[in-house]
Amino acid sequence: MIKIAPSILSADFTRLGEEIASIRDAEYLHFDVMDGIFVPNISVGIPVLEAVRKFTDMTLDVHLMITEPVRYVKNFIDAGADIVVIHVEADTPERTAEALKVIRASGKRAGLSLKPKTPVDAVLPYLDLLDLILVMTVEPGFGGQKFMADQLDKVRYLRARIDERGLGCEIEVDGGINPETAKLCVDAGVDVLVAGSAVFGAGDRTGVIRRLRCLS
Numbered sequence: 485m486i487k488i489a490p491s492i493l494s495a496d497f498t499r500l501g502e503e504i505a506s507i508r509d510a511e512y513l514h515f516d517v518m519d520g521i522f523v524p525n526i527s528v529g530i531p532v533l534e535a536v537r538k539f540t541d542m543t544l545d546v547h548l549m550i551t552e553p554v555r556y557v558k559n560f561i562d563a564g565a566d567i568v569v570i571h572v573e574a575d576t577p578e579r580t581a582e583a584l585k586v587i588r589a590s591g592k593r594a595g596l597s598l599k600p601k602t603p604v605d606a607v608l609p610y611l612d613l614l615d616l617i618l619v620m621t622v623e624p625g626f627g628g629q630k631f632m633a634d635q636l637d638k639v640r641y642l643r644a645r646i647d648e649r650g651l652g653c654e655i656e657v658d659g660g661i662n663p664e665t666a667k668l669c670v671d672a673g674v675d676v677l678v679a680g681s682a683v684f685g686a687g688d689r690t691g692v693i694r695r696l697r698c699l700s
């Protein structure tokens with residue numbers, strides 16, 4: 485069963501509670517954190533995550549597009565994150581592993597993401613520490629960009645590595661996901677689809693989530 489993770493980056497922040505309440509039948513709620521340094525944009529942070537945590541029981545999938553994530557992972561866990569995804573490019577290998585261990589030691593799920601220009605084998609040394617790998621299918625920083633189909637080679641490669649080792653690590657994609665690109669991702673072996681503008685730009689959110697699952 486494909487999991488859907490609507491990204492609140494594309495929600496109407498003046499009505500964030502209503503926007504979240506309009507999402508039914510999605511497994512995760514994707515929460516994008518941007519620091520203006522790791523990516524050329526600034527989004528929301530810990531106080532907003534705390535508010536969202538009080539509002540919903542959904543699994544909160546927190547994507548940290550920030551430098552030196554090891555400094556902040558515990559704060560995001562305390563604020564209510566269920567899954568914390570950091571970037572492989574955001575710190576040294578030692579501190580990246582340390583951050584992943586802190587997440588798991590807190591009883592939360594650890595994820596690692598890679599930007600489109602990062603070679604896929606950059607995440608392999610961390611596989612045993614991971615519950616999720618997030619393959620970016622746009623340059624991180626902004627919603628509403630065009631899907632990069634060439635990133636699906638990474639998905640196929642990771643699918644094979646994860647399956648041959650019998651690991652439970654999920655593969656997630658983020659950026660430019662709509663019902664057409666979702667089909668390509670599912671065929672390549674993706675487990676979780678992040679979708680921002682496709683979900684929050686649609687009137688019928690239940691309908692679009694169903695189409696993203698390739699059910700209609």
Ligand SMILES: O=C(CO)[C@H](O)[C@H](O)COP(=O)(O)O
Nearest residue numbers: 624625627628659660680681
């Ligand atoms: O992480 C992100 C951008 O860095 C967003 O989650 C992503 O771009 C979703 O937006 P859309 O579905 O509109 O492409």
